[in-house]
Amino acid sequence: MRAMQGERTMNIRNHDATSYIIQSAGALTFVPLQYDLFYDLMGMVGFLASTFVSLFYEGIKEGKPLVSILESLSTRHLLLNGAAVVWSLRLGVFLFSRAIKLGGDSRLEEIKRQPLRFATVWFMQGTWTFLVGLPLYLTNLLCTPSSQAPIGKKDYIPLGLFTSSLFLEILADYQKSKWRDRRDKKKHNERFISSGIWRWSRHPNYIGEIGIWMGIWALSASALQHSAYPRLGPALAAASPLFTWHLLTNVSGIPLLEKHAKKTFGDDPKYKDYARSFIVAMELPIIKAKKHSLDSQINYGTTGILDPKKRIYFDKATYPDVRLVLESTKELIALQDKPFHTDQFRNSEKEEETCLFGESRYQ
Template sequence: MLQELALGAALDFGLQWGLWGLAALLKTEKFYDLAGSGTFVLLANLSLRWGHTQYLRQKIQTGLVTVWGLRLGGFLFLRILKEGQDKRFNHARENPATFFVYWTLQGVWIFVTLLPTLILNLEKRDRALGSRDYLGWTLWAVGFLIQAVADQQKWAFKADPDNTGKFIQHGLWAYSRHPNYLGEILQWAGLFLAASSVLSGAQHLSILSPLFVWFLLSYVSGVPILERQGLKRWGADPAYQHYMKMTPVLWPFTG
């Protein structure tokens, strides 16, 4: 298994660094998110083949990663084509060294987040499907639905000219300031839970997957960036101040 994991990591970072070279040359981030989600899908399906077992649990897990990657990657690619740029990269796309850090971090995100699924697909042992699997996949489904609905609600909101310069505060966004990130965390937590049905010993350290996603979105590349942008844009607006005060950052009904 270690050999296959090392091969997966090499392929992951090889792709990110190779695409960084192209992105740095073109000075564009337009295919950054698509490359990330595409690598998830590629590695999940390759690990299923490398394992030579293809148990039902492995097939379902790989299918869920594939569905997640196709939906999110496609959505983010269409969004950046429409908007023209991603503000996260305003100080990076012109600086190859800084841009390289972004692409490298994406490689880390991919491998750590996908680790439970990679281990599951490479594991030779199997067990009958049980409550942990069904609970994990249900959690994934809830997260997938939350993320997809939140993304669609914000897309529709921004597409309405009457909402130009306004912030969204209805639908799922009335219960969480970042419901799309909540959905993301729930999906990977669910996939770890299902994979844990056959994990043993040190393999349980792959719980780093949902913890890493939560930490990354909550403290590094997700919430902090958007919160700063929101305060800069609407911080003086009493309605936004009320929204910030009354609406939880991530987890509904926790404020």
Template sequence: PTLLSFSVKSNCKKFVTSKRIIVIIIMGTVIDSHFLALTAIVTFGYQLLFFIVTALLKFDKVTDFAGSTNFVILSLLTLILKGSWHWRQTVLSFLVVVWGLRLGLFLLMRILNWGEDRRFDEMRSNLGKLAIFWIFQAVWVWTVSLPVTIVNASDSNPDIQAQDIIGWIIWSVGITIEATADQQKLIFKNSPENRGKWCNVGLWGYSRHPNYFGEIFLWWGIFVSSTPVLEGAEWLVIFGPLFLTLLLLFVSGIPLLEESGDKKYGNVAAYRHYKKTTSPLVPLPPAVYGNLPSWFKAAFLFELPLYNKNLPKEESLGWYRAGSPGTKIG
């Protein structure tokens, strides 16, 4: 009996030890040295939660809020878990939190004020398309967050350098432009006298999408500020701001809004004049942009052909006065 008891206890200890080893291996995988697996799990879990809410309740007003606040969660989570609280880590995390909360709350209040999100008109009854959207949003959050994730995971803590200051300045300019553009458009759209018109006031008179320019600019600022601690493969975090830039230029940002605008106002001469004289992204005076050659606009200022593919042909608009707000004269 004594021998049997010893054998059972020995096996139990081995089982417990093996279990602990498995747990340690799993935790080591999740909380890896760069927090890549951890942030991926948290991101997909957070987005899955909102996907379930959207799919079951047909409630899509929290979509943009879920995306923006996910950035806040990742920056704070990695900062706290590392526990180093280096100046660079703290500042970059703070910048991401400020951006994420401002944008998330702004978009939430806007959609609650305006009503349903038209992007989901075809998705509400199509679970597959809805799932793809949420998966893509998770990829967007995780990828764009890479610079701050790697900085917060780093043991390196060099003195504040020129890149840090430059990056913070770029971020400051970017968020100022984005926030100002958002507010200007909100005020414009909420005015009854502007119903049915496109926004061309303030920054929107210098760029057709100044809010996107600001967002792209500030995330490149985050990347620049992260460079003093990057080593070897860590430089791949450049895919964060690069992914965001390509996404807004070619996929879900500017192309969708240009298509929508062209379908609504494409027959209005003043709108066509606005497009010809207003930069699609980088803010420039209309007098300057309007006189630049087409090849220069396409090569350096992102005036891409896909932004005009839904615009009616010039020859079909002969009965509209050039520069007028679409008044029929013939």
């Protein structure tokens, strides 16, 4: 057993080395040149190479042909690796094509001029390649086909999550690309996109990205729960969606894009309006609205019912399906479940903090 565990540890180290070797090669080549065009493409290459090593290394070492190795894989192996390869190729080609068209990566515009920071970004991409694929790599390296439970009904949920999230990411990228093309052809003069699914979030593609890895992790979890392996298997693999979420929301995704947007559009009243009114990425349940939007949309002078426990006001007379969340605790306690007039809130400072739930948000 100890020998087997040592061999598995060595396999994981081989995969880990693959991640960093490829990104180190990219850093050594492009950091001195201050060139960021191939950054995302190298991420795709690193991910695909790590996947290949985790899936085929042992078989190749034993002298097995690739066809024989593929034939021995379980359905779960094929689904996990197929999903990851489709995601990687789609995203890598899209990002590289976009970088060519735009002449680089706007996120790295300032960073690439600072060698140490730019090299750190390449190292982080190696870490990303290693951590984000953990559900896939652990299943490939540790789980034999005979040790895995067959695909069952419960696996339809993660498969559905992966598929819908991939569709969301593709749709978001497609809509933004079309928006850019129309802008370049002078068919509109909008400075930033706020249409399509981008009307719901400033970063819907990142929501899709996080959902993709939640789905892949959930699909791998049952294989990693086998009695022959540590119970920490699923927990260790969960580093993938957690790291993806942290990276996109706190490190290199949203923070850099929001900083760039604020610098570019910060003085634009339309952008300020958009930034206040729309969610960033993962705040799906609640969408903030502006005071003037409420003034223009709500039929003041009508009566409604307030639920003090849920802090929700129902304007049944005018908008039966609309729920407004009111933040004024004193007014909520005083009103209880009694009817009241919306005029009471017309000039309230708290009105600026009013929220609309997604299904009933005014456009």
